[in-house]
Amino acid sequence: MDVAELPLVGGHPALDLVNTVERGGGERRDHLTDPTALLRWALRAGLLDDAEARAVADRWERDPASGLTALAAARDVREALHLALLAAMGIEPTDPGALERLRARWVAALGRARLAPDPGRTTATRLVVGTEPATLIADRAAVGAVEVLRDAELARLRRCPPDAGGCGWVFLDRSRNGSRRWCRMADCGTTVKARRLTERRRAARAG
Numbered sequence: 001m002d003v004a005e006l007p008l009v010g011g012h013p014a015l016d017l018v019n020t021v022e023r024g025g026g027e028r029r030d031h032l033t034d035p036t037a038l039l040r041w042a043l044r045a046g047l048l049d050d051a052e053a054r055a056v057a058d059r060w061e062r063d064p065a066s067g068l069t070a071l072a073a074a075r076d077v078r079e080a081l082h083l084a085l086l087a088a089m090g091i092e093p094t095d096p097g098a099l100e101r102l103r104a105r106w107v108a109a110l111g112r113a114r115l116a117p118d119p120g121r122t123t124a125t126r127l128v129v130g131t132e133p134a135t136l137i138a139d140r141a142a143v144g145a146v147e148v149l150r151d152a153e154l155a156r157l158r159r160c161p162p163d164a165g166g167c168g169w170v171f172l173d174r175s176r177n178g179s180r181r182w183c184r185m186a187d188c189g190t191t192v193k194a195r196r197l198t199e200r201r202r203a204a205r206a207g
């Protein structure tokens with residue numbers, strides 16, 4: 001699957017970032033293979049607009065090392081956020097190192113941010129994160145990651161259950177009764193249900 005077709009099911013760009021890795025029962029596969037893949041994904045996920053994407057591509061073209069640095073930073077944010085989410089959901093113990101990595105990335109991103117008047121004039125100012133094209137995507141990812149950890153309702157946070165055949169992706173369950181179990185019913189939910197049906201039929205035949 002190309003990064004341009006990767007389903008965005010997290011309900012928040014930072015959760016979609018976590019879901020750029022296949023973490024199910026099979027082998028781990030990272031869809032952010034190079035800086036270009038990161039840029040294409042970020043544009044699709046709504047982390048930046050077309051004009052910003054052109055500025056980022058420009059900068060990375062002139063300074064390829066900055067693209068690789070940005071990719072490493074985005075992956076670091078992604079893995080640290082994943083660990084923090086697993087701890088928040090009670091799946092893994094808290095990893096203070098992961099939280100510290102996120103904090104450091106977040107502080108660096110805020111160091112490059114600026115306050116500006118709100119063009120929409122609904123608030124007095126807004127915080128503009130990602131003023132440097134080279135680091136824009138990683139900075140927005142870091143701020144988004146801390147935002148989702150601080151603001152998302154913990155009871156709505158889910159992981160597509162790997163022990164039940166799910167893919168391990170994380171998402172916010174926004175269903176009214178909080179009953180969403182699978183990241184994508186069309187993929188994970190249907191696959192698991194089909195497998196269960198096969199198993200039941202097999203058991204019935206054996207019985």
Ligand SMILES: [Zn+2]
Nearest residue numbers: 160167183188
């Ligand atoms: Zn899934």
